[in-house]
Amino acid sequence: MDLPAELRERPGDDPDDVVFGSKFSLRTIELNRPKKLNSLNDSMIRKILPRLMEWEKSDMANVVVMKGAGEKAFCAGGDVAALAELNKSTDDGWAKSAEYFGLEYKLDHYIATYQKPYVAFMDGITMGGGVGLSIHAPFRIATERTVFAMPETTIGFFPDVGASFFLPRMNGQVGTYLALTSDRLKGANTFYSGIATHYVNSTSLLDLEARLGELRFRDYDSLETRLRLINDTIEEFTTGIPHDEPIHIAGELRKAIDRCFSHGNIDEIIAALRNEKGATEEWAARTLEALQKRSPTSLHVTLRQMRTGSRWSIADTFRREHAMATKFMKHPDFTEGVSALLVRKDTPTWKPASLEEAAKVPGDIAAPFFAFEDVPENMRLRLMNNRDYTEYPHAHLGVPGESEVEEAVLAGGGRTRDQVVTEIVGRRNGRQGIKTVVREILDRKTSPGEGGAVRWHSD
Structure with a gap:
């Protein structure tokens, strides 16, 4: 394969x-840096992307599995410590760091638009760059060891790797909450939230992998037909979701998240959190404390990102995130945040230093990061293909969202709660966990109507 220069092996690349x-x-891809929690670097990307391109053209390759070595992590993120060091080493270090993000986003976009079934084993820590390798896949398998987070605001960055696309498309304000706070979801809750499409015990992954290798497709089978077969195969290995692990973001907490994080600026979110009383008051206090520790610039940029990203296509997402990442490489908060938290192990000194100081900055602190026309032509991201979409094409393989439940309630002409549950669970062939998700949505969004029918609350 005639590869572009950026994908060719370089001196110093680790062969293993x-x-x-x-x-x-x-075909399997195993990230093999277990001592570094399989953190992603450019050497790895230069191996993975050409292989994916090769397999996509091969009639011999039918299913691709992405996984991580060891028991601790799928992929804990990009190797940001190396990028921070690069930023400090030379005057143009920021430009070299931007090249890394360009390479990473090309891989993420290729995965998001891959034309063959792709399965991500999100076993262990799955954060940052690891999310980019998994979240856009049609199959995302969580285990009891999965720990999901987008921790970028803690290091003076913004949720990238396509987070502009997937987080705003989560139910209600959950995506905005996860983006701003860096809160973690563990185990079954990555499934309940829609981050993962399936939940399988980690002890079953090897057997599942072997079974996927035994699948046979006919030449004329469509991609959708193949995906259905893989979906049914994964379901063969589900052994039940732990009963002691209820939905975390649900009930009053979920209502509070939607209340507080629906606002259009950070000051209003802070004020809403301060106004929380009763059952969610303690949660609000912890959340306020967490936000005060984040980079103020990152928070302002991330909130705007969550409000605008829902209108971006998948290709636009990565092009624009690359422009944003390039600007963050020039901003002091990224290098300071990474150096403080990962190297010095102390408290970062942000610029501006606090949300209060950020409020005094003239103009819109986030605006420069969204001035995409300012990016020189030679630094604009060129993706590996021209594939694009505005909604995930295989979203039906995951858990139902609120819009699907609303449609089932409103289209049924007076359906009861049980009828709505039966309808949506039936669409997914009785898959485990779906009933729990639908019931939680109905608990929050409906009330009893005449004759036992449920009424949907649009507020």
Whole structure:
């Protein structure tokens, strides 16, 4: 394969940081830096992307599995410590860091638009760059060891790797909440929230992988037909969601998240959190404390990102995030945040230093990061293909969202709660966990009507 220069092996690349496997029609990619929690670097990307391109053209490769070595992490993120050091090393270090993000986003976009079934084993820590390798896949498998987060505001950055696309499309204000606070979701809750499409115990992953390798497709099978077969196969290995792990973001907490994080600026979100009383008052106090520790610039940029990203296509998302990342490489908060938290192990000194100081900055502190026309032509991201979409094409493989439940309530002509549950669970062939998700949505968004029918609350 005639590769562009950016994908060719370079001196110093670790030959063993990615391990590729082949069994029958299954192809596997194992991130192999367990001591670094499989953090993603450019050496790994230069191996992975060409192999994905090769397999996509091959009639012998039918399913691709992405996984991480060891028991602790799928992928804990990008190697941001190396980028911060690069930013400090030379005057043009920021430009070299921007090149890394460009390479990473090309890989993420390629995965998001891949034309063959792609399965991500989100076993262990799945954060930052690891989310980019998994969240856009049609199949995202969580286990009891999964720990999901987008922790970028803690290091003076913004949720990237396509977060502009997937977080605003989550139910209500959950995506905005996760983006601003860096809160973590663990185990089954990554499934309940829609981050993962399936939940499987980690002890079953090897057997599932072997079974995927045994699948046989006919030449004329459509991609959708193949995805349905893989979906049914994954379901064979589900052994039940732990009963002691209820939905975390639900009930009064979920209502509070929607109340507080629906506002259009950070000051209003802070004020709303301060006004929380009763059952959610303690949560609000913890959330306020967390936000005060984040980079003020990151918070303002991230909130605007959450409000505008829902209108971006998947290709626009990565192009614009690359422009934003380039500007963050020039901003002091990223290098300071990474150096303080990951190297010095102390408290970062942000610029501006606090949300109060940020409020005194003339103009809109976030606006420069969204001035995409300012990016020189030679620094604009050029993706590996021209594929694009405005909504995930295989969203039906995951858990139902509020819009689907609303449609089932309103289109049914007076359906009861049980009828709505039965309808949506039936659409997913009785998959585990779906009933729990639908019931939680109905608890919050409906009330009893005449004759037992449920009424949807649009507020």
